[in-house]
Amino acid sequence: MPFTVQLDLDPDAQATLGALAEALSSIPGLATVRQLGDVHHISLAIYEDPPLERFVPALAGFAETLAPFEVHLASIGLFADVTNVVFLGVVVTDALLALHRRAHAALGAFRESCWEYYLPAAWVPHVSLALDATDAATRAATAALLPRWTPMTVGIDGVRLVGFRPVRTFYRRSLAPA
Numbered sequence: 001m002p003f004t005v006q007l008d009l010d011p012d013a014q015a016t017l018g019a020l021a022e023a024l025s026s027i028p029g030l031a032t033v034r035q036l037g038d039v040h041h042i043s044l045a046i047y048e049d050p051p052l053e054r055f056v057p058a059l060a061g062f063a064e065t066l067a068p069f070e071v072h073l074a075s076i077g078l079f080a081d082v083t084n085v086v087f088l089g090v091v092v093t094d095a096l097l098a099l100h101r102r103a104h105a106a107l108g109a110f111r112e113s114c115w116e117y118y119l120p121a122a123w124v125p126h127v128s129l130a131l132d133a134t135d136a137a138t139r140a141a142t143a144a145l146l147p148r149w150t151p152m153t154v155g156i157d158g159v160r161l162v163g164f165r166p167v168r169t170f171y172r173r174s175l176a177p178a
Contacts, residue, residue, distance in 0.1 A: 029137030
């Protein structure tokens with residue numbers, strides 16, 4: 001089972017993105033993140049079957065170093081491949097890249113099982129809105145999002161480890177202010 005290490009968006013961002021997701025929920029041929037049972041987030045990495053008895057403590061050690069922070073969502077995007085993902089693009093900053101590198105350093109013992117798209121120098125930070133979209137659904141999703149989309153700054157308030165599919169939370173830590 002794959003496991004994603006994710007940065008959860010705060011409740012205000014969840015509500016705002018929930019309205020966007022609602023606009024997508026009636027489009028046939030895609031699954032929104034919420035329909036799959038997850039919350040909106042930024043995935044730092046996906047690992048294939050890590051040994052949780054060692055992985056969770058390493059993740060917890062990393063999560064303890066974080067405080068709440070903000071990111072800017074600037075664009076609508078699409079990963080056009082087997083899983084066609086409709087997403088919101090996160091503005092890449094030095095601080096975000098440094099956080100990503102720190103996460104991978106903390107979880108370095110599990111590098112062999114990390115999906116290559118999430119490794120440093122390959123990662124494209126994003127917030128997925130819908131997955132498994134057919135070509136027709138990606139066109140419909142874009143049409144539905146364009147009139148509703150405004151770039152925004154959102155807060156990050158937690159770190160979560162989620163196994164998927166089905167989606168199941170194995171660890172979550174709220175980020176405490178520094």
